[in-house]
Amino acid sequence: MSNYNAVSARNTADAPKSTGPYSQTVAFSHYNNLSAQLPIDPKSGEMVAGGIKEQAQQCFENIKAILESIDHVMDDVVRLTTFVKNISDIDAVDEVFTTFFPGYVPTRTTVAVAALPLGALVQIEALVSNGEGTIPQAPQAGDLIKVARNTDNAPRSPLSTQTVAFSHYNNISAQLPLDPQTGEIVAGGVKEQADQCLKNIQAILESIDHVMDDVVRITLFVKNVSDIETATAVYKTFFPGYMPALTAVVASALPRDALVQIEAVVSHGDGTPPQAVEDARNIVIKANNTDNAPKGPYSQTVAFSHYNHISAQLPLDPKTGEMVAGGVKEQADQCLKNIKAIVESIGHAMGDTVKINIALKNIEDIEAVDEIYTTFFPGGVPARRTVGVSALPGNALIQIDAVVSNAEGTPPKA
Template sequence: MSNRIIKLSRNTENAPITAESTQSVAFSHYNNISAQLPIEPKTGKLISNEVKEQALQCLKNIESIVKSIDHVKEDIIKITVFVKNIEDINAIDSIYADFFQNEFPTRTVVAVADLPMDNALVQMDVLISNGEGTYPQAPCALLKMARNTNNAPTNEMSTQTVAFSHYNNISAQLPIDPVTNQLITGDVTEQTTQCLKNIKAILESIDVPFDDIVKVNIFHKNASDIDAINKAYTTFFPDSAIARTHAYVPARTTVIAADLPMGALVQIDVVVSHGDGTPPQAIEDRHGIVIKANNTNNAPLSLLSTQTVAFSHYNHISAQLPINPQSNKVEVNTIAEQTEQCLNNIKAIVESINHDMDDIVKVNIQLKNISDIAAVNEIYTTFFNSDLPARTVIGVSDISMNALIQIDAVVSNAEGTPPQQ
């Protein structure tokens, strides 16, 4: 890849350090922070068994990392909160609201089957703005643009859309009627449709077309609902004549959640390209920077997602199952073999766009058995030669095709996408 822009990986002793990830990995105008457990950094142990104290420790660890790179918590663009018990979210929010006060990022909340540390009740990861860019970019005083519309559900704990530089992150949308602010009645197909309608309303409020979405994350409660979800999903993508001509669909990850807020069956968040950038960047033709989508036959293909979708200086990789791309089947059984196959698929995608594994800035891993993490790590670290990416690991109750593991990634893209240089 081009070395015009350099990935910057950093750790601080004021937050927990692990051998399998880097706390903070910056590239261009964004910085990816590894998921933080409620670990006291000096002892390396869980802070307590009480969820409020655990939530506060997660946020303190995040703040320590952010401060260590000369940023402030107001630079946080997006936060994902993983909980063991969805009913804990009210207790967590009492801490969360005090921490963020009036500067709420976009947010996704999901209950998961397990977390990487015994007795951990909560885990959080964040994405932060990085106005100074990474070497040799010159620092620039870009503004964060946080916006809400009444045409989609509002939440006092999150902002619907937060843009920075050439990306825009949308808070997870539940199947809520924005007029009543209540969950709609209906099956999972109708709930999926409502989630996507809410996302569309948010995008329309900031004059962004639906096909500017580059990554979609779908959280659903029942594995058997995926066909019904896809039925609704395909009525929204592709959205425009240009997208239909190119059969464009975003990169995608699906997660089977243990539970979702309000008892919903499905929840969706998205990442959006933002061609005009944020002030004081000059407003350009929205198509002046183009989305670059790519597939390779060396990794599994899907009609529902594009393997890799690049925009500006980032590239989003669809979640990879341990599928043999030639047979399109899961042909290996052990967690070590399945981990290797997932990572080989990611490697094939990354290499197909003339990048390498060390260009990855963030990795997200789903495991059916959280106890498999040690075996995963033995394989995982062999795929990288330099500083490891930021990372988030969660335990889930099920994974598509009865797989034991699924992995997605975000890749640095120093060359940018045309016509950006």
């Protein structure tokens, strides 16, 4: 096992102590997964004074402090996800963003949600490259190169890169339903908008010699919970056979007043230099399902290289397909039991989890959720993100998805 990557959770006093049972950053293989950062002053432990600009500044300062504590810099960020309370605050956040990324810009997703922990106006999370890898006592020889690319066949923005590849993954900026030729939202409803979002993702992939079946995870951000079914139906037309892991999040608002926005995580079998193309080109995507967890229009877990991506789990009893009885504690327990069943079905354990994402109908429920959460993660190792949403499918109170380490990796094609 000494040649296997290890989960490496780290914290620094230069960033705010976690407000729950989670780590500031969890590295595995070639990525660092940072917990979403709130605008908390690490010295006082209190929310910073001021408005959206001051809060955004503190979030970025916290991310920077975490990165510096693990010998990384802001230009190592591959993807940023920004959650704001008010969609009108995006421009102010972008002003602050440009001071931290004056040259290279990562892939980005920006969403307005119903509520954020501690009543914050903004919360920002980062996915960061980890060129040295996490094989104990065996740092990788040579620095892997981050490859940022854009195409005119998809909407472009000076504030984000369409795709940033690092090691064996491509991370795609969340795509709005914009016609790349006009830069305007396409006509029609959520069906037409979801189709355009996915066409934009497809154009980006084709520009880097990839196809839609290389996608391992899709995240749908929709304005209305009732639109999830329609958006999912469109998603299925782009994935008629194999289906990636899937998470749907209800936003209170999206940029440009869109009805839907779609983010993709994509396999990158050829890797980034100096990884040898001939050694890695045909790494297999492994999609798995188990009868011990609820099934849906997605793969429950999709493994590629050194990560497993778990579809968002609702509090559904896998035997009945119905919502479990009780309140948020019982629902959180069922969501985590479903994740555990999926993880165990592929020969892994909950301790292999590197990132957890929680969506809550009532943000005030987080303390009750943590009571259950700590029974599944007693060491508080995974990084974490929590947002409040206006609604969840089936009128659920909670939804949880996960990213899990895959130390053994996925094999090359025979």
